[in-house]
Amino acid sequence: MKLHWIISLWMLTSLGCMGRATLPSSRLLPEGARLVDLTYAFDENTPYWPTSPSGFELKQLSHGMTPGGYFYASNTLCAPEHGGTHLDAPIHFAEGKMTAEQLPLERLIAPGVVIDISADAAKDPDALLQPAHVESFEKEHGRIEPGTIVLVRTGWGSRWPGKKQYLGDDTPGDASKLHFPGISREAAEALVERQAAAVGIDTASVDHGPSKDFIAHQVLMKADIPAFENVAALEQLPPRGALILALPMKIRGGSGGPLRIVAVLPPG
CATH class of the missing domain: 3.50.30.50 (Putative cyclase)
Known part of the structure; x- marks a missing residue:
């Protein structure tokens, strides 16, 4: 398996980590x-x-505006x-x-x-x-x-x-x-x-x-x-x-x- 493109991926990702984190994902991959x-x-x-005994369960804890005036959402989850x-x-x-x-x-x-x-x-x-x-x-x-x-x-x-x-x-x-x-x-x-x-x-x-x-x-x-x-x-x-x-x-x-x-x- 040729690894040059994997190395390119690593290099581009590293650039993102070093201050270019706003790059779109398409630019973090080799062309x-x-x-x-x-x-x-x-x-x-x-x-x-x-x-x-059960499946996947997602239960809502919060979903809406808070007294502080900002939106907040949170859930609990349970699953085998x-x-x-x-x-x-x-x-x-x-x-x-x-x-x-x-x-x-x-x-x-x-x-x-x-x-x-x-x-x-x-x-x-x-x-x-x-x-x-x-x-x-x-x-x-x-x-x-x-x-x-x-x-x-x-x-x-x-x-x-x-x-x-x-x-x-x-x-x-x-x-x-x-x-x-x-x-x-x-x-x-x-x-x-x-x-x-x-x-x-x-x-x-x-x-x-x-x-x-x-x-x-x-x-x-x-x-x-x-x-x-x-x-x-x-x-x-x-x-x-x-x-x-x-x-x-x-x-x-x-x-x-x-x-x-x-x-x-x-x-x-």
């Missing part, structure tokens, strides 16, 4: 580069796991760690591994690749990323280097946020009838071998809906590899060349948390 938001907004329609576009920290499925605040930035900001299995997922809602997909990607686009964020595109984002369409079932309290694509044990092992920085997917879980043992989670997280779930807009990314910035809420001791993830696409 022709662009940003892609890979994050769903959190609201009352955000799908959560069927057994989750795992829902919407979010992080799975390794501790989520691996005892003693990293919690949310312990993740080094090198696992959260890194070059990204997108492996597309949407054709398989269109035929089978329980489709799995297999080692053959990884090998086919590398044959066409080159080896996945250590420290790469690997994103798996299944096409499931077109179903968001309809809970039944996205999860395969919307029975409250019952997670036994879910259907959506994921990552096989063997593919997870292949990504561990390639020393992926992190692994993301555009479904509710790196394991497919019918999973009972969440083996992809286990394999990745025993290797201290975090996961990003419910990633949006992967159809807008090229197979290779994007810089991924995935910054979760830094929750001390957290097993995950809400994630703001964006991609910087190089010129051309």
